[in-house]
Amino acid sequence: xxxxxxxxxxxxxxxxxxxxxxxxxxxxxxxxxxxxxxxxxxxxxxxxxxxxxxxxxxxxxxxxxxxxxxxxxxxxxxxxxxxxxxxxxxxxxxxxxxxxxxxxxxxxxxxxxxxxxxxxxxxxxxxxxxxxxxxxxxxxxxxxxxxxxxxxxxxxxxxxxxxxxxxxxxxxxxxxxxxxxxxxxxxxxxxxxxxxxxxxxxxxxxxxxxxxxxxxxxxxxxxxxxxxxxxxxxxxxxxxxxxxxxxxxxxxxxxxxxxxxxxxxxxxxxxxxxxxxxxxxxxxxxxxxxxxxxxxxxxxxx
Numbered sequence: 001x002x003x004x005x006x007x008x009x010x011x012x013x014x015x016x017x018x019x020x021x022x023x024x025x026x027x028x029x030x031x032x033x034x035x036x037x038x039x040x041x042x043x044x045x046x047x048x049x050x051x052x053x054x055x056x057x058x059x060x061x062x063x064x065x066x067x068x069x070x071x072x073x074x075x076x077x078x079x080x081x082x083x084x085x086x087x088x089x090x091x092x093x094x095x096x097x098x099x100x101x102x103x104x105x106x107x108x109x110x111x112x113x114x115x116x117x118x119x120x121x122x123x124x125x126x127x128x129x130x131x132x133x134x135x136x137x138x139x140x141x142x143x144x145x146x147x148x149x150x151x152x153x154x155x156x157x158x159x160x161x162x163x164x165x166x167x168x169x170x171x172x173x174x175x176x177x178x179x180x181x182x183x184x185x186x187x188x189x190x191x192x193x194x195x196x197x198x199x200x201x202x203x204x205x206x207x208x209x210x211x212x213x214x215x216x217x218x219x220x221x222x223x224x225x226x227x228x229x230x231x232x233x234x235x236x237x238x239x240x241x242x243x244x245x246x247x248x249x250x251x252x253x254x255x256x257x258x259x260x261x262x263x264x265x266x267x268x269x270x271x272x273x274x275x276x277x278x279x280x281x282x283x284x285x286x287x288x289x290x291x292x293x294x295x296x297x298x299x300x301x302x
Contacts, residue, residue, distance in 0.1 A: 014125045022095055022143075029061040036060075036087065040121060044084070045257035049229045053282075056084055056230065059223040063088045063196065068221040072197040072211055076227045076280045078259060081198040082110075085166050086117030088196070089147060092164060094126065098144040098189040100162030104152065104181055106172025106199075111149045112137075114168050118147060144189075152177050161186040167197045171208040178207060195220075200279055227264050227280045230257035237261070243268060247281060 009017070017035075026032040036042055046057040056079075062068040075081040092099045105111035119134055131140040137149040150156045152173070157180045165185045170178060185193035197220070201208040215222050234252035239245055243265050244252070252261065268276050277283045 018125055025095060026064075029057075029065070032061065032064060032091075033057060036091075039125060040087075040123065042087070043256070043258070045225075045230050045255070047229075047254050047256045049231070049251050049255050050226060053225050053229050054223045056080060056223075056225055059084060060088060062221070062223075063194075064091050066192050066194070069192055070195045070219055071221045071223060072199075072215055074199065074201060074208070074212060074222060074224045074282055076225070076230070076282055077200055078263075079225060079227065079230045080258070082114050082168055083117045085168060085196060085198050086114045087121065089114075089164065089166060090118050090121045092191075093139075093141055093145040093147055094129065094143075096145065096189075096191055099164065099191050100145065100160075100188075101147045101164040101166060102150050102160055102162050102184060103147070103166045103168070104150045104157065104177075105167075106152075106169035108151070110169050110172070114166065115147070115149050150181075154180055157181040157184060160184060163188055163191040163193050165195045167195065168199070170197050170199045170211060171201065171203050171206045173207055175207065201282065201284075202278055224282055226282045227259055228252055228255060231255045231259045231264060232257055232261060234261060 021035065026035065033044060033046070036044060044057040044060055045055050048055055056075075059071065059073055063071065073081045073084065089101045089103070092101065103111050103114050105114065115137065118139070122130065122134060122139075129141050129143070131142050138146065139148075140146045148160070148162075150160075154177065157177060161184060163185055165181065167173070167178070167181060182195060185195055187193040197208075197211060199208045199211075201212065203209065211218075211220070212222060228248055228251050231252050233255050234248075234250075239248075239250050242248070244261070264280070267280060271279070
């Protein structure tokens with residue numbers, strides 16, 4: 001079944017389509033991405049814009065189909081990493097019976113931000129699948145799945161053992177909370193245990209820096225995208241006179257994302273080069289506040 005939007009379908013057709021995928025799953029990544037676009041009007045960027053980066057669609061696909069167990073999304077500010085985490089959480093909950101997910105953010109506000117994205121996906125075609133009402137910090141589904149926000153305390157992270165753990169903005173975590181949280185996930189009901197991390201890297205030698213550095217050893221797959229990977233397609237602009245040219249070099253002409261070009265130009269004008277590179281290009285952690293910014297552990301320590 002193909003459609004442009006869910007609004008073009010009858011109520012019966014919508015219900016049939018949802019129930020079909022709840023029973024049969026999705027046959028291909030394309031079918032999953034089409035479902036997302038039709039039911040929520042969300043186009044996940046798919047184009048490979050920067051050679052060494054991964055488009056967000058690759059994270060959605062690998063996470064939902066569980067071809068990757070543990071992962072890290074290193075992405076720019078406003079790049080949709082929190083929303084993508086919420087989207088995968090909701091898809092897992094809808095289409096995998098007894099899938100439990102816990103969300104822990106670098107702050108209570110950050111945890112609620114991901115959860116609020118999940119609630120925004122609870123549109124009419126899916127409301128009948130919720131058991132009772134979606135609460136402020138917890139949602140139960142009739143298929144036995146549930147989603148819950150955790151508080152940043154050792155007691156909170158030592159209790160539950162769901163299959164899925166989402167850690168948002170880990171650069172704001174305390175080390176002891178982060179370490180304790182990693183032991184939360186446990187496989188059950190045929191669903192693999194997984195830890196999924198989302199963050200920019202804005203602290204030199206911070207926790208996110210450590211996570212990325214040790215990713216291969218820890219078994220994390222790193223999904224990395226910058227502002228150009230999620231930027232709207234550039235059409236008809238004069239590249240030579242564009243303020244983004246030194247970083248873009250025309251790559252935005254292959255983009256298929258959502259981030260407005262004018263917003264990127266405005267952001268670049270307002271912040272330092274260092275902040276632009278770390279927060280928007282995902283090239284390096286910020287060195288602000290260091291006494292010796294040139295210090296390199298591999299060079300200056302023997």
